[in-house]
Amino acid sequence: MTPLQDGRIINLMEPGHTGCAGCGQAIGARLVLKAAGPRVIVANATGCLEVYTTTYPRSSWEVPWIHSLFENASAVASGMEVTLKAMGRYEDVRIIAQAGDGGTADIGMGCISGMFERGHDILYVCYDNEGYMNTGYQRSSLTPPGARTTTSPPGPMSWGNKTRKKNVPLIAVAHGVPYVATATPAEPRDLMRKVKKALEIEGPKYLHLLVPCVPGWGIESELSVEIARLAVETYLFPVFEIEDGMITKVKKVKERKPIEEYLRPQKRFAHLFKPGGEPILEELREIAEENSRLQPGPAVLFGRT
Amino acid sequence: MRVMLEGSRAVAEAVRLCRPNLVCAYPITPQTHIVEDLSQMVADGRLDAGYVLAESEFGAASIVLGGSAVGGRAYTATSSQGLLLMAEVIFNIAGLRLPVVMTCANRAVSAPINIWNDQQDAVSIRDSGWIQLFVEDNQEAVDTHIQAFKIAEELMIPVMVCMDGYVLTHTWEPVDLPEQDEVDRFLPLYSPAYRLDPDDPFTMGSMVGPDAYMETRYHVHMDMMEARAVIRRVCEEYSETFGRGGTGVIDTYDTKDADVVLVSMGSVLGTMRDAVDELRDEEGLKVGLIKVRCFRPFPTGAVHDAIKEAQTVGVIEKDISLGLEGTLCSEMRAAFCGEESPEISSFIMGLGGRDITKGDIKQVARDLASNPACRVEFRGLREDLMDGDER
Ligand SMILES: Cc1ncc(C[n+]2csc(CCOP(=O)(O)OP(=O)(O)O)c2C)c(N)n1
Numbered sequence: 012m013t014p015l016q017d018g019r020i021i022n023l024m025e026p027g028h029t030g031c032a033g034c035g036q037a038i039g040a041r042l043v044l045k046a047a048g049p050r051v052i053v054a055n056a057t058g059c060l061e062v063y064t065t066t067y068p069r070s071s072w073e074v075p076w077i078h079s080l081f082e083n084a085s086a087v088a089s090g091m092e093v094t095l096k097a098m099g100r101y102e103d104v105r106i107i108a109q110a111g112d113g114g115t116a117d118i119g120m121g122c123i124s125g126m127f128e129r130g131h132d133i134l135y136v137c138y139d140n141e142g143y144m145n146t147g148y149q150r151s152s153l154t155p156p157g158a159r160t161t162t163s164p165p166g167p168m169s170w171g172n173k174t175r176k177k178n179v180p181l182i183a184v185a186h187g188v189p190y191v192a193t194a195t196p197a198e199p200r201d202l203m204r205k206v207k208k209a210l211e212i213e214g215p216k217y218l219h220l221l222v223p224c225v226p227g228w229g230i231e232s233e234l235s236v237e238i239a240r241l242a243v244e245t246y247l248f249p250v251f252e253i254e255d256g257m258i259t260k261v262k263k264v265k266e267r268k269p270i271e272e273y274l275r276p277q278k279r280f281a282h283l284f285k286p287g288g289e290p291i292l293e294e295l296r297e298i299a300e301e302n303s304r305l306q307p308g309p310a311v312l313f314g315r316t
Numbered sequence: 317m318r319v320m321l322e323g324s325r326a327v328a329e330a331v332r333l334c335r336p337n338l339v340c341a342y343p344i345t346p347q348t349h350i351v352e353d354l355s356q357m358v359a360d361g362r363l364d365a366g367y368v369l370a371e372s373e374f375g376a377a378s379i380v381l382g383g384s385a386v387g388g389r390a391y392t393a394t395s396s397q398g399l400l401l402m403a404e405v406i407f408n409i410a411g412l413r414l415p416v417v418m419t420c421a422n423r424a425v426s427a428p429i430n431i432w433n434d435q436q437d438a439v440s441i442r443d444s445g446w447i448q449l450f451v452e453d454n455q456e457a458v459d460t461h462i463q464a465f466k467i468a469e470e471l472m473i474p475v476m477v478c479m480d481g482y483v484l485t486h487t488w489e490p491v492d493l494p495e496q497d498e499v500d501r502f503l504p505l506y507s508p509a510y511r512l513d514p515d516d517p518f519t520m521g522s523m524v525g526p527d528a529y530m531e532t533r534y535h536v537h538m539d540m541m542e543a544r545a546v547i548r549r550v551c552e553e554y555s556e557t558f559g560r561g562g563t564g565v566i567d568t569y570d571t572k573d574a575d576v577v578l579v580s581m582g583s584v585l586g587t588m589r590d591a592v593d594e595l596r597d598e599e600g601l602k603v604g605l606i607k608v609r610c611f612r613p614f615p616t617g618a619v620h621d622a623i624k625e626a627q628t629v630g631v632i633e634k635d636i637s638l639g640l641e642g643t644l645c646s647e648m649r650a651a652f653c654g655e656e657s658p659e660i661s662s663f664i665m666g667l668g669g670r671d672i673t674k675g676d677i678k679q680v681a682r683d684l685a686s687n688p689a690c691r692v693e694f695r696g697l698r699e700d701l702m703d704g705d706e707r
């Protein structure tokens with residue numbers, strides 16, 4: 012099947028998959044592929060996206076696509092890149108490695124570090140839905156403070172997840188990755204521009220997408236894009252670009268929203284609005300505040316104080 | 317060309333002759349010299365391949381998986397802890413039907429940590445769907461690597477060439493290295509039936525549920541069973557071209573009239589041949605020997621036929637399925653499947669680099685001749701470390 016129709020590229024990740032209605036990751040992946048075009052090879056980690064797009068014998072992918080394991084998409088992609096170059100078949104092909112937040116920030120970190128450090132010409136996309144959704148919404152190191160997951164449940168002794176999000180974009184920067192950016196499906200044009208830009212840069216690229224998860228976050232399907240927008244407008248998810256270690260672009264929100272507007276519609280934060288939840292809300296406010304102060308200039312650690 | 321080379325170097329030269337597109341590994345004793353030699357060849361311009369310095373064995377196995385999936389000829393090497401760290405990828409490579417070739421420089425497995433030779437590493441990964449070929453000397457290591465790529469690519473099944481760490485990898489022996497043009501004729505460029513290619517997109521590594529998973533496993537199994545014939549044929553072709561290396565799945569030595577048959581894998585077989593000669597010449601014992609070269613797929617029929625007349629069989633092996641017996645021994649027994657079989661005993665020897673002497677081997681044969689009954693025994697244990705263990 013040709014991905015071109017009337018000269019226009021249409022869905023390289025086709026609908027008809029078994030993902031939840033409103034899955035932020037599905038929207039994100041479709042946009043990534045749309046921007047990347049048909050001359051890519053994708054290495055996908057285990058996770059929701061992999062499972063719901065390739066239930067045998069069906070596949071949503073109109074590009075060559077491989078799934079090996081949960082934690083090795085970056086390494087599989089590294090092998091593809093080096094081999095295609097060695098065989099002289101690399102010229103008009105680009106390689107994308109993609110995984111969820113768990114496959115990226117936790118179990119896949121070693122292979123990703125190797126891919127970054129060796130300088131492979133690969134775009135790595137992290138679809139961050141802030142938990143291990145495929146296995147039933149467990150906590151990852153990208154789950155935000157206070158969030159309820161099935162392994163960070165609130166209870167008399169707990170207010171949910173205790174830790175802050177690992178700063179994976181800065182981990183990429185620390186490896187000397189020349190292009191690092193964040194985006195959300197709420198701004199498709201911005202997301203696609205970043206994919207295109209990344210693919211024009213030689214070397215490793217890291218794109219971190221916040222992608223709401225309907226059941227995992229406890230939101231209505233039709234709200235998923237709106238929730239992504241609110242994450243940006245509350246500054247709980249900062250949107251930026253870092254080129255060669257310098258923050259070159261930061262999304263400035265026109266009308267900053269209080270964090271509650273983002274948190275309230277999500278069941279995973281409901282317990283924070285009960286008596287005693289205020290300190291966690293305050294911590295989230297501090298994180299948003301710190302994110303809002305991001306400025307163009309040298310990329311330094313943020314979101315940890 | 318006959319040259320004096322260290323085993324690792326001989327393997328590196330054989331791999332170079334196979335023109336891999338991708339070499340990727342992570343250092344671990346006693347595999348290190350192989351990958352050092354290959355990186356030197358790349359640096360010297362003698363080998364035109366992508367060479368990736370992986371961050372771990374897990375990464376290395378994943379990298380060769382990727383290289384193979386885009387249609388490259390891919391090679392890696394490891395040992396022991398490295399092989400176990402690769403385990404998840406090892407199964408995956410086989411399930412994806414990618415014809416990767418690996419050298420496993422056999423080494424003991426931790427704990428206790430031990431860098432010396434036994435075969436626990438490769439044996440522990442036997443169910444992964446890789447063809448496993450155990451070599452006896454460095455010439456066979458050279459020949460088997462060249463055969464391995466051909467076997468793997470014909471069957472789309474990965475091949476692991478297992479060679480005893482140190483005993484072979486670090487030993488200098490004269491080896492005959494084939495000429496490049498001969499190897500090129502024997503092993504044409506790899507052209508896979510399917511690979512990841514934007515001109516012909518396809519999906520590799522789907523989620524397969526209860527409706528079809530079993531059939532995919534069935535097909536891999538049947539192809540593995542078939543592989544025994546392919547291995548035999550490729551080895552015959554090889555020996556027609558190169559005048560050696562014709563041993564397919566097993567080799568037999570003096571088994572025809574033997575009452576006692578000894579069985580093993582790898583480098584100890586040389587010593588065992590000498591032991592058999594001496595037992596026959598000096599003690600009049602009718603002893604024979606089987607070399608299991610292909611451990612997976614298991615050469616059930618060949619093994620069965622080779623020992624069915626024997627009274628008793630002693631399997632000398634450098635691995636143990638803790639809580640049972642030596643694994644090779646179990647599989648020898650399974651070859652009889654309810655049929656009346658000779659007594660088959662398990663002798664666990666040479667773990668973690670413990671020497672297996674000709675004397676030890678002869679004693680096993682003598683003991684079996686006087687008492688053929690089936691048993692499981694450790695041989696060569698140090699009395700002073702037994703603390704009066706009376707079991
Ligand atoms: C080695 C290994 N450990 C655990 C799993 C089980 N597992 C599969 S997907 C997954 C979570 C995926 O989380 P993430 O990467 O965030 O992707 P998501 O499903 O949330 O999109 C887990 C734990 C596995 N497949 N492999």
Ligand code: SF4
Pocket residue numbers: 029030031033034035036037059060063140144145223224225226227
């Ligand atoms: S569980 Fe979440 S990530 Fe998975 S398909 Fe549903 S919405 Fe998407």
Ligand SMILES: [Mg+2]
Pocket residue numbers: 111112113138139140141142143144
């Ligand atoms: Mg996730």
